Amino acid sequence: MAYLTENVVSNVLDLPIALSSTDLRMGDWLVVSVVRIVSPMRLTYRLCNIAITASTVDTALITSGNKIYGNNGLVYLALRRNYISGDPGAAGGLDNLVAYTLGVYSHDLAQPVVIIAAGVYSWVIANNMQPSADTTPVIPTSTSIDFRLSVTGSIRLELDNS
Amino acid sequence: MNGFVTTNRFPRILDVPFNFSQTELKAGKNIIVSEFELAINQKFELRMLAISLITILTPGVVGLYLNTAMEICSVGLYRGTMICGPIAYAAFREQACSTNAFARCVVATPGIYKIIVSNNTSNLDISVAATGSFKFYY
Numbered sequence: 001m002a003y004l005t006e007n008v009v010s011n012v013l014d015l016p017i018a019l020s021s022t023d024l025r026m027g028d029w030l031v032v033s034v035v036r037i038v039s040p041m042r043l044t045y046r047l048c049n050i051a052i053t054a055s056t057v058d059t060a061l062i063t064s065g066n067k068i069y070g071n072n073g074l075v076y077l078a079l080r081r082n083y084i085s086g087d088p089g090a091a092g093g094l095d096n097l098v099a100y101t102l103g104v105y106s107h108d109l110a111q112p113v114v115i116i117a118a119g120v121y122s123w124v125i126a127n128n129m130q131p132s133a134d135t136t137p138v139i140p141t142s143t144s145i146d147f148r149l150s151v152t153g154s155i156r157l158e159l160d161n162s
Numbered sequence: 163m164n165g166f167v168t169t170n171r172f173p174r175i176l177d178v179p180f181n182f183s184q185t186e187l188k189a190g191k192n193i194i195v196s197e198f199e200l201a202i203n204q205k206f207e208l209r210m211l212a213i214s215l216i217t218i219l220t221p222g223v224v225g226l227y228l229n230t231a232m233e234i235c236s237v238g239l240y241r242g243t244m245i246c247g248p249i250a251y252a253a254f255r256e257q258a259c260s261t262n263a264f265a266r267c268v269v270a271t272p273g274i275y276k277i278i279v280s281n282n283t284s285n286l287d288i289s290v291a292a293t294g295s296f297k298f299y300y
Binding site for chain 2: 003004005006007008009010013014015016017018019020022030031032033034035036038055085120122151154157159
């Protein structure tokens with residue numbers, strides 16, 4: 001447990017992951033935050049919240065047939081390396097914060113993601129809904145399942161991890 | 163800079179973040195992401211400013227740059243009301259572009275500072291995201 005010097009403190013930055021209240025359409029996604037790290041930086045992703053405040057449908061009616069990825073809830077925030085475009089739920093994500101219904105969902109503080117590999121890291125929020133694949137859909141397939149949500153989080157970037 | 167940080171000093175060093183999540187930016191337009199006033203005896207250090215071009219919304223068009231140094235889009239720190247001559251900036255060249263975090267941009271001159279994201283073309287609509295943070299000392 002060393003003491004902190006001004007020099008050490010100046011080398012530690014807290015960067016935001018922030019999306020103000022936004023309507024996210026069915027199946028759509030948005031890049032919330034982008035950070036580029038190079039050697040010898042260290043990035044620690046520990047704190048993030050997704051708050052879903054409104055939905056265009058009753059979420060109790062949403063079935064697994066409405067989900068693009070069955071294990072990704074209604075909305076998920078994916079951390080991806082060198083993300084350019086495409087479905088953020090595809091294999092290769094480094095971390096997923098999933099929101100299963102209306103309310104606030106938080107990243108587990110006790111399980112930080114620590115990254116030292118150089119690259120461009122993107123936090124992408126995605127609406128995991130699609131027109132129902134069920135044979136008898138509860139929600140009409142013509143209905144767009146949209147959510148109003150916000151994201152708040154923080155990333156700690158140590159510019160010199162030594 | 164190598165003195166220990168006391169519990170009195172630590173609350174006077176703040177990280178001030180700014181974030182511009184994916185947003186459509188029309189040709190030639192710019193958006194103020196953050197604005198703050200620096201008073202005398204205060205200073206800030208900007209070390210991280212990153213921009214990512216997510217999508218070009220008008221495909222098939224060759225971009226006409228308004229300012230070639232600023233590439234398709236850029237994010238910069240500006241003083242006052244003008245948007246020429248950023249104090250520090252990151253212009254999009256690859257997948258994402260950031261300032262050199264190891265070259266500190268230290269500002270102690272009192273004034274009003276802005277973080278502005280710009281579309282530097284006259285004919286391309288784009289979708290961009292930008293993220294950054296500065297250390298504020300007072």
